Amino acid sequence: MSSDPNFTGPRTEGLVTEAKEALRRRKPGRIERVGDHLKREWQLYLLLIPTILWLLVFLYKPMYGLQIAFKDYSVFRGLAASPWVGFEHFQTLFGNDQFLRALRNTIYISMLSLIFGFPMPIILAVMFNEILHQTFKKTAQTIVYLPHFISSVIIAGIVITAFSPSAGIVNTVMGWFGLEPIYFLTKSEWFRPIFVGTSIWQEAGFQSIVYLAAIAGISPTLYESAVVDGASRWQMVWKITVPSILPTIIIMLIIRIGNMLEVSFEMIILLYQPATYETADVVNTFIYRQGIQGGQYDLAGAAGLFNAVVAFVLVMTANTISKRYSRTSLW
Amino acid sequence: MRTFKLSLAILGTTALTAPVFADDQLPIVDKPLELTIHMHWPRAQGYGPGGDTNTLYPVEVVARERTNIHLVDETSGRNTTDNNEAMNLLLAKGDLPDIVGGNLIRQPVNQYGPEGAFLPLNELVDEHAPNIKKFWEEHPGLKEAISAYDGNYYYIPYLPDGKYGRAWFIRQDWLDALGLQQPQNVDELYDVMVAFRDQDPNGNGEKDEVPYFARDWEEVNRLLTLWDARSSGSDIYHDFYVTDDGQIAHPYAQDAYREGIANIAKWYEEGLIDAEIFTRGSSSRDFLLGENLGGVTHDWFASTSGYNAALADKIEGFNFIPFLPPASVGGVRMEEHRRIPIKPDGWAISYTNEHPVETIKYFDFWFSEEGALLANFGVEGKTWDMVDGEPIYKPEVLNSATPVNSQMYLEGAQVYRGYPQDYRYEWQWTSPAAREGIELYDTEDLLVDQFLGVAFNKDEQAVYDKYWPSIRTYMLERNQAWILGSGDVNADWDAYISTLEKLGYQKVLDVMNSAYARQYG
Numbered sequence: 001m002s003s004d005p006n007f008t009g010p011r012t013e014g015l016v017t018e019a020k021e022a023l024r025r026r027k028p029g030r031i032e033r034v035g036d037h038l039k040r041e042w043q044l045y046l047l048l049i050p051t052i053l054w055l056l057v058f059l060y061k062p063m064y065g066l067q068i069a070f071k072d073y074s075v076f077r078g079l080a081a082s083p084w085v086g087f088e089h090f091q092t093l094f095g096n097d098q099f100l101r102a103l104r105n106t107i108y109i110s111m112l113s114l115i116f117g118f119p120m121p122i123i124l125a126v127m128f129n130e131i132l133h134q135t136f137k138k139t140a141q142t143i144v145y146l147p148h149f150i151s152s153v154i155i156a157g158i159v160i161t162a163f164s165p166s167a168g169i170v171n172t173v174m175g176w177f178g179l180e181p182i183y184f185l186t187k188s189e190w191f192r193p194i195f196v197g198t199s200i201w202q203e204a205g206f207q208s209i210v211y212l213a214a215i216a217g218i219s220p221t222l223y224e225s226a227v228v229d230g231a232s233r234w235q236m237v238w239k240i241t242v243p244s245i246l247p248t249i250i251i252m253l254i255i256r257i258g259n260m261l262e263v264s265f266e267m268i269i270l271l272y273q274p275a276t277y278e279t280a281d282v283v284n285t286f287i288y289r290q291g292i293q294g295g296q297y298d299l300a301g302a303a304g305l306f307n308a309v310v311a312f313v314l315v316m317t318a319n320t321i322s323k324r325y326s327r328t329s330l331w
Numbered sequence: 332m333r334t335f336k337l338s339l340a341i342l343g344t345t346a347l348t349a350p351v352f353a354d355d356q357l358p359i360v361d362k363p364l365e366l367t368i369h370m371h372w373p374r375a376q377g378y379g380p381g382g383d384t385n386t387l388y389p390v391e392v393v394a395r396e397r398t399n400i401h402l403v404d405e406t407s408g409r410n411t412t413d414n415n416e417a418m419n420l421l422l423a424k425g426d427l428p429d430i431v432g433g434n435l436i437r438q439p440v441n442q443y444g445p446e447g448a449f450l451p452l453n454e455l456v457d458e459h460a461p462n463i464k465k466f467w468e469e470h471p472g473l474k475e476a477i478s479a480y481d482g483n484y485y486y487i488p489y490l491p492d493g494k495y496g497r498a499w500f501i502r503q504d505w506l507d508a509l510g511l512q513q514p515q516n517v518d519e520l521y522d523v524m525v526a527f528r529d530q531d532p533n534g535n536g537e538k539d540e541v542p543y544f545a546r547d548w549e550e551v552n553r554l555l556t557l558w559d560a561r562s563s564g565s566d567i568y569h570d571f572y573v574t575d576d577g578q579i580a581h582p583y584a585q586d587a588y589r590e591g592i593a594n595i596a597k598w599y600e601e602g603l604i605d606a607e608i609f610t611r612g613s614s615s616r617d618f619l620l621g622e623n624l625g626g627v628t629h630d631w632f633a634s635t636s637g638y639n640a641a642l643a644d645k646i647e648g649f650n651f652i653p654f655l656p657p658a659s660v661g662g663v664r665m666e667e668h669r670r671i672p673i674k675p676d677g678w679a680i681s682y683t684n685e686h687p688v689e690t691i692k693y694f695d696f697w698f699s700e701e702g703a704l705l706a707n708f709g710v711e712g713k714t715w716d717m718v719d720g721e722p723i724y725k726p727e728v729l730n731s732a733t734p735v736n737s738q739m740y741l742e743g744a745q746v747y748r749g750y751p752q753d754y755r756y757e758w759q760w761t762s763p764a765a766r767e768g769i770e771l772y773d774t775e776d777l778l779v780d781q782f783l784g785v786a787f788n789k790d791e792q793a794v795y796d797k798y799w800p801s802i803r804t805y806m807l808e809r810n811q812a813w814i815l816g817s818g819d820v821n822a823d824w825d826a827y828i829s830t831l832e833k834l835g836y837q838k839v840l841d842v843m844n845s846a847y848a849r850q851y852g
Binding site for chain 2: 074075076077078092096097098160164165166183185186187188273274275277278281289290295296299
């Protein structure tokens with residue numbers, strides 16, 4: 001039983017005590033340990049500094065301005081000198097049917113984008129991965145990335161033209177089948193499909209890059225052994241590719257849920273009309289019309305703060321659920 | 332020369348502004364005095380040609396020589412073209428330049444003037460600015476219109492001259508081709524538009540004509556005047572108007588509006604109004620005229636007449652001319668749109684200015700005969716000469732490929748400083764077609780009084796801000812829905828009115844009327 005760790009011969013007993021004592025003495029304090037760590041890894045921390053500064057200047061310092069939501073703000077008097085009004089702006093918001101409608105629309109459009117828009121880049125990435133012909137793969141990728149780099153104003157112009165009742169391609173094609181032309185952009189029931197479709201077309205390609213990177217990180221040995229075991233390509237996609245990128249998918253989903261209320265409102269402003277406000281008006285466009293155009297920065301601030309609180313709750317919930325069921329989480 | 336006589340008649344008002352400023356009052360100061368200026372307006376973000384503040388306007392060079400006041404640029408927000416944003420940036424900075432000028436300064440100046448950001452000008456003008464004072468006396472009501480809620484006024488406005496803005500235009504060559512006369516009333520207009528739609532006036536064998544079109548969709552509401560309703564009380568769309576009994580009301584809450592919208596919806600459904608009027612946007616006039624498709628519109632005299640020259644080679648016989656507003660159902664010919672006598676643009680003196688008296692004297696210089704000529708036409712001898720007592724542009728200015736106004740903006744003339752505009756400036760380069768149109772419009776009394784806006788006090792402003800944006804949104808939603816046929820105005824009307832009430836329409840009217848009574852009463 002010489003391997004028994006408790007076995008100590010008379011000679012070794014002294015040595016062990018001595019070694020234990022030395023170890024105890026040399027065990028560094030917390031500060032000392034952090035110091036050692038910094039000395040060893042200082043380059044990494046140096047790289048972190050710009051990001052921390054960015055966070056402080058652009059995300060933490062503006063938080064001081066959040067008090068605008070509780071003040072009767074005058075641009076000339078400045079933030080500090082403007083009087084407090086408590087929750088008045090929030091009461092105004094929630095007493096306004098149009099704000100509540102905008103809130104409903106925001107959630108509705110976000111859910112649609114999530115359900116139809118989120119799986120798209122994943123499907124694209126998996127499909128790209130299955131393309132064997134390199135030239136075709138590169139061309140296809142470039143084509144789907146392209147819309148991301150076109151300005152929203154131009155995209156909106158393309159959409160308006162494409163859906164125009166007299167000259168648009170959509171109505172022209174419908175005409176071939178004997179359908180009456182529809183003036184899509186003034187029909188509130190058509191706004192959401194057009195908007196969600198446009199954003200998928202615009203962003204799905206570019207968003208697939210993250211998943212392609214994750215797929216590239218999968219060890220080829222997994223596929224090789226699967227081939228040896230006689231797995232079909234379909235089985236490899238389902239049993240290897242998708243499970244391997246699942247953590248990425250979940251992280252992206254949590255981030256996406258956090259940004260859910262940030263509907264790309266510049267696109268909505270470019271596409272909506274009073275005739276489609278019913279389904280198109282979201283919180284951010286409401287803020288834009290009421291707050292920025294109307295010069296009510298305090299009210300706009302209150303709506304923005306409310307937006308942020310909802311987003312925070314959404315992220316926390318998504319993260320907690322994910323942590324519990326999939327052990328993947330942001331923190 | 333009928334045109335020439337007319338130009339003199341139109342100018343009657345300006346010519347009255349005789350020189351009060353004796354030359355011995357210039358220069359204003361013996362030693363050169365530098366004043367900083369914020370000048371943010373659509374054509375230039377900064378006080379210099381095209382926003383280039385390292386170069387002096389030729390006009391500024393002359394003004395410096397004459398007054399010894401040197402304006403030095405200190406414009407905020409030069410990287411944005413949004414005037415509101417630039418103004419807010421400036422105010423938030425707190426450190427204001429001596430003079431704050433540019434586009435849309437009325438609202439901020441009237442809001443923050445009483446808080447102490449800008450100097451009230453009433454006494455300064457009375458004591459030191461004889462030319463401005465004289466202008467106020469000759470144009471009663473304007474001083475009241477620019478006042479803030481405390482009764483003081485805080486800026487010297489840019490004061491446009493001339494009467495007409497937009498006019499009704501029709502393809503005369505189409506009328507001729509179909510053997511029709513210019514429509515004189517709403518029923519005849521309807522018949523003409525039906526003929527345009529059905530009888531192929533462009534002769535291409537396709538039924539592709541668009542009888543009524545507009546580059547701003549809001550102009551579809553201008554048709555409301557044909558049913559004795561109103562679309563706006565000022566040169567801003569959807570604005571309040573003053574009723575016959577001197578009360579403020581909104582045109583979209585009147586019974587006549589219901590009647591008008593029902594008819595516009597009918598015209599839209601029948602294809603008399605451009606089906607894509609809501610999305611075609613600002614290029615629709617270019618497109619529909621250039622493609623020989625558009626028949627009738629309501630747009631600016633000068634720029635719309637310009638298409639006759641531009642399209643002369645492309646479309647044979649193209650003749651798009653102004654016609655008198657068709658008489659309404661009630662027999663009234665009304666041209667609702669006109670140039671407003673005061674603009675929300677101009678300049679103000681900020682609280683940091685240590686030379687308010689010199690500054691107001693300098694403002695006054697631009698209202699003297701010499702200053703007004705400089706502000707309107709540029710430097711004498713360079714861009715214009717005095718011929719028989721009339722400022723006449725040099726031929727190279729009139730015949731240049733660059734429009735005269737664009738040339739003036741670079742000279743430093745027609746800049747949004749506070750000055751009285753002189754219509755002689757525009758008349759000289761107005762096309763013959765537009766001149767004829769203006770003469771035609773002058774034969775009848777077509778214009779209506781404008782609502783020049785009110786200055787709210789703090790409580791009134793709060794009520795307005797709280798209720799008005801939502802009401803406006805709702806009104807426009809219903810407006811478009813009814814025209815597009817996704818709702819029936821007659822069926823919806825009672826619910827519409829009660830929703831307006833619920834949204835606070837009466838509260839907005841109350842503050843409007845109390846402010847109006849205080850200001851103009």
